Amino acid sequence: MNTAEIWLAPAEWLPPTAEKTADALAAGRVTANEADAMGYEQLPVSAGLSAPQMAVRAARGALSLAGVAARDLSAVLHAWTYYQGHDFWSPAHFVAAETGAREAVPTGIQQMCNGAGAALRLAAHQLAADPGGAPVLVTTADRFAPPGFDRWGGDYGVWYGDGATAAVVGAGPVPEGALALRALHTRAVPELESAHRDVGVFHDVPHEGGAAVQVRRTKKAYFTDHGKAPFLDRLRRETSAVLAAALDEAGFGPVGPRLSAVLLPRLGRATARDVYGPAVAEVTDAPQVDLGERTGHLGAGDLLSNLTALAAGSGPHRLERGQYAAVLSAGAGFTWTAVVVQRT
Template sequence: MRLPRPLGISGPSLWLPAGRQSVAEAVAAGLLDQDTADELGLQGLPVAELAPPEMAVEAGRSALRAAGLDARAVGLVLHAWIHYQGHDLWSPAHFIADRLGAEDAVPVGVQQVCNGGAAAVELAAARLFVEPGLGHALVTTADAFADPGFDRWSGDYGIAYGDGATALVLHHLPDGANGRSADLVLHSLSTVAVPRLERMHRGDDPFSPAARSLGPRVDIRRTKKAYLRAEGLEAFTGASARALRTAVESCLADAGLRATGDTPLRYVVAPRLGRKTVDLAYAPLLTKLTGAELLRPGADTGHLGAGDTAATLADLRTHGTLATGEYALIVSAGAGFTWSCLLVSGA
């Protein structure tokens, strides 16, 4: 997505609960074996007591406070998630907007599974350009992967799921402003989808009348096994590599950069997946395409559902990772499958 001009990202925030379960505790409890723990490469996972929308409100408050913005200046609230939000037929985005005091905002829920956070940023960017009077867009994500419905440690291959929420404010940069007008600058976005891979998360399961009708827990391993039996691993890895390459090259090209070792990127940032998954599916291609230093966030959070992208943006702000004019390419992926890239720089 070629932006007519860069946008500002202010107050990107990551809200994590105080509760945690270490890898050692999980292994001792029989929730995963030591070999799997080593492949994940995690220290532990955050474990929440709050419902996801309540966590999103906390993250939203942090983002608005860090951005120095009154909630009444928000014209759009986009909320993304992948797992149950606490009620059966209900809009968490409206709850978040109401609790934050964004009384003039239009709340919208975004369902693109783990790529939902990146998709929400892309939708917000498009809306800002077609509706100049919109003001500011607030993007939130939140997920909790609690028993009995979800096995956060062993319900998937190569991924462990942590609870938490994120938020950021997306807005136009003022013309001719002096001083710091944003925490980060968004230069371009790209999204590539391969819809034929949707079976990875459907498998051979029949359509059912209600959630978890086929079993008491979300079982991603079952559906992936069924896909691999029918299609083979190479069908997925080949399509994934092609889509990832296209997403990277398109994002850089839309910002006037090239996907070569000469690209002026300081960092390229992988999704918050297990260490072995990143090593196999992301690290070789991203390093070859960009020549940038690969960052592997998430050792202390695990995969945050729809929140990986915003969590990385929050890390960049909190740690002051990017100096003014330095670039980072943030990679996101989600079931379906969809891959997104965001190119940002220090403000």
């Protein structure tokens, strides 16, 4: 993908309230071993705002950073992984309307936790196909509220935080505070989709298989049939491949530019150690960074939240002028995206 002229201005909005790991441990919601494997301090929890309402707040931050008016957007791409507050409805259109993007074409993106990667890819393709076209707004938002979702115990090795992210994606001169998109590469392995599906049955209505989403049940069945070790090995190999392809696309080589960091999906210390860390090390010796300590896994939002940290006006992970970083994203299905950005 030719991304030479494409830039993005990212932002996030996280709830001010949070549930602490120490409290979850004391209440018996997690075990000491699970807390050690995650290594996370807290999870942000929305006390009242729905996921799309949070997305609107993140969108306003991204528009402000980009210096773009909502009325000038050509498209709004909204991604999510879990319930958006209504049963039969388009949250993407809500985000567009509430943001003021009345001339934009809204589209919902359902690629699970790689939703931001899928949306960025579509935005970049649209801009490449229409040189001089108006910017695109990408948003993500998830709220993992009970009783439908147990953010602490519904999945193996993943704790889920509430929050929203956004990015204005445009072409041409890079606005102050935005990042230049140097590469974006995506890979998929569709045959792994059954790790998140009740094999042998399709349900007629939501939650027919149980009162709450239980990813542990489907993963356990998948590991029983196919083995956990081959599954993790495939995750490592695909992560290495997608990162290598993105770095090649961005022009990295023996005498090319150096990466300041590789930011990992926010899936916990054990997953970073066993899957993403070794996969990245196969490709580059750049420092690896996990920024999930105070957010947990943000559903479709990890990628843009990590990009927000790189673009931030201050902070330990802010890119300085001329520096490059790579950001990894992964989602059930499975799909992987690697993005390379530069502060110009």
